[in-house]
Amino acid sequence: MSQSAIDKFSSKVDLSMKEFFLNMQEFFLFSIRAFITIPKIKRYWRDFLDQAKIAGTDSLPIVLVSSVSIGALLAVEVGNLLEDFGAKTMLGRSTALSVIRELGPLIMGLMLSARYGSRNGAELGAMKISEQIDALRAFGTDPIAKLVMPRLIAALIVFIPLTAIADFAGLYSAALLAEHYHKIDPGIFWNAVFPRLVLKDFVVGFLKAPVFAIIITLVSCFNGFIAQGGTAGVGRSTIKGIVVSSGLILVANFYVSKLVLENM
Amino acid sequence: MIELQEVTLRYGNREILKRVSLTVEDNKIKAVVGPSGVGKSTILKLILGLIKPNSGKILIDGVDITPLKESQLYPIRRKMGIVFQGNALFDSLTVSENMGFFLRENLKLSEKEIERRVEEQIAFASLQGYETARPEKLSGGMKKRVAIGRAMIFNPAMILFDEPTAGLDPVSSKKILGLISSLRHKNNLGAVIVTHIIDDVFQVADSVAVLYKGEIIFDGETESLHDSTHPFIRSIVSEKILEQ
Numbered sequence: 001m002s003q004s005a006i007d008k009f010s011s012k013v014d015l016s017m018k019e020f021f022l023n024m025q026e027f028f029l030f031s032i033r034a035f036i037t038i039p040k041i042k043r044y045w046r047d048f049l050d051q052a053k054i055a056g057t058d059s060l061p062i063v064l065v066s067s068v069s070i071g072a073l074l075a076v077e078v079g080n081l082l083e084d085f086g087a088k089t090m091l092g093r094s095t096a097l098s099v100i101r102e103l104g105p106l107i108m109g110l111m112l113s114a115r116y117g118s119r120n121g122a123e124l125g126a127m128k129i130s131e132q133i134d135a136l137r138a139f140g141t142d143p144i145a146k147l148v149m150p151r152l153i154a155a156l157i158v159f160i161p162l163t164a165i166a167d168f169a170g171l172y173s174a175a176l177l178a179e180h181y182h183k184i185d186p187g188i189f190w191n192a193v194f195p196r197l198v199l200k201d202f203v204v205g206f207l208k209a210p211v212f213a214i215i216i217t218l219v220s221c222f223n224g225f226i227a228q229g230g231t232a233g234v235g236r237s238t239i240k241g242i243v244v245s246s247g248l249i250l251v252a253n254f255y256v257s258k259l260v261l262e263n264m
Numbered sequence: 265m266i267e268l269q270e271v272t273l274r275y276g277n278r279e280i281l282k283r284v285s286l287t288v289e290d291n292k293i294k295a296v297v298g299p300s301g302v303g304k305s306t307i308l309k310l311i312l313g314l315i316k317p318n319s320g321k322i323l324i325d326g327v328d329i330t331p332l333k334e335s336q337l338y339p340i341r342r343k344m345g346i347v348f349q350g351n352a353l354f355d356s357l358t359v360s361e362n363m364g365f366f367l368r369e370n371l372k373l374s375e376k377e378i379e380r381r382v383e384e385q386i387a388f389a390s391l392q393g394y395e396t397a398r399p400e401k402l403s404g405g406m407k408k409r410v411a412i413g414r415a416m417i418f419n420p421a422m423i424l425f426d427e428p429t430a431g432l433d434p435v436s437s438k439k440i441l442g443l444i445s446s447l448r449h450k451n452n453l454g455a456v457i458v459t460h461i462i463d464d465v466f467q468v469a470d471s472v473a474v475l476y477k478g479e480i481i482f483d484g485e486t487e488s489l490h491d492s493t494h495p496f497i498r499s500i501v502s503e504k505i506l507e508q
Contacts, residue, residue, distance in 0.1 A: 130350055130352055131348045131349070131350055131352040132352045132353075132354060134309070134314055134348065134352065135346070135348060135352035137312075137314055137334075137341075138312050138314060138341055138346045139341065139342070139345075139346075139366040139369075139370070139414075139418070140338040140339075140341050140342050140366065140369075140370045141366065141369045141370060142334070142335075146369070
């Protein structure tokens with residue numbers, strides 16, 4: 001490789017690193033501003049209600065479909081595995097742990113990243129491109145307080161009941177499959193669920209909901225706010241928001257589990 | 265009064281504005297002309313404090329806005345209204361809601377007072393009958409008039425126009441220029457117009473600044489543009505529309 005090619009490559013790396021760290025700095029400041037504006041929620045309660053409907057009620061079908069599918073799949077696969085060891089009656093316990101601690105919140109997080117995150121990214125990106133965000137600032141409205149903070153609060157509030165619903169739907173579908181596919185009595189299934197679940201299991205699962213809410217909202221909104229380059233730019237920023245938030249959800253899922261399970 | 269003093273702005277290594285100085289007096293219409301992509305719209309964003317310069321001062325009624333925080337800028341911004349090139353109307357709101365949006369957001373006015381002010385602007389922009397229409401149902405000229413009405417809603421002292429007639433048909437352009445003139449003559453407002461259409465400048469502006477390669481190469485009375493010997497100015501005066 002010639003010296004000039006190396007120079008060119010290193011300057012490219014240098015530039016992308018610089019851009020990455022500048023973006024990180026901007027994201028950090030953006031996130032702080034989103035939290036600082038929380039006391040203004042009274043002023044933006046209508047925006048909050050709109051966003052709560054979008055993040056909550058409107059997201060319910062996709063959360064239900066995915067959690068029911070995962071619960072059913074778990075029941076079939078884990079049931080088959082346990083049958084080999086003659087421990088089919090443990091299906092309730094193993095499904096409950098998987099759904100409540102891990103798969104319920106994780107699937108909900110990924111689905112909401114795709115649904116709520118993409119909506120945030122596309123909507124705010126389009127507003128950025130059409131100068132509507134500049135218009136808000138120009139006429140004296142803080143765009144982060146108006147557009148980001150209500151989304152953040154809505155996600156923080158509605159993701160918790162959504163997690164509970166996803167858990168219940170997943171467990172219920174697993175119970176149905178256990179009864180009809182593995183011929184396990186529902187009493188045996190549920191007896192292996194509730195009496196054996198401890199506080200730690202719920203803390204692991206439900207702590208993930210607000211963490212995912214913060215990740216999805218801030219990452220998708222930030223990418224919308226920095227969209228540039230016309231409609232193609234809106235597409236790019238939306239995709240980036242979903243990819244980054246989904247990746248962060250997977251990483252956060254692991255660390256929250258590790259942190260809680262090691263410390264409780 | 266708006267004053268830009270030795271304002272320099274860089275994006276990365278690219279210098280957009282080089283020590284630009286400009287004064288816009290109250291109750292006067294100032295045009296800023298120059299080729300596309302030269303930084304004309306950037307000047308409007310600098311005046312509103314939407315972006316910060318790398319160096320230099322921007323004075324609004326004697327107050328330097330460059331060191332001010334976002335929250336300190338809001339009352340200063342309300343002294344001005346802006347009409348964006350793409351209008352920046354909210355698609356989900358009707359004409360009336362668009363016009364009243366910032367009153368509802370930022371001022372504690374009664375709904376009756378907001379309606380009165382909106383009606384006033386709808387009459388000014390000749391949009392009676394379209395109050396409940398959404399922007400997607402309006403023509404380019406009508407959207408521009410909604411944007412002008414919205415810009416007037418706080419009763420500002422100065423309106424900033426970003427390419428007000430770009431992309432409009434001649435009839436709509438004439439209407440918009442008529443509205444801009446009436447701001448000056450009937451409402452006693454000042455305005456800054458950035459444009460690349462020289463005819464607009466001769467029709468409405470009291471004075472003009474020509475921005476070329478990041479520098480102001482002319483700043484004076486509109487009519488004295490004809491006397492300039494600068495080759496770029498001579499070319500724009502003869503060709504009427506700047507394209508690059």
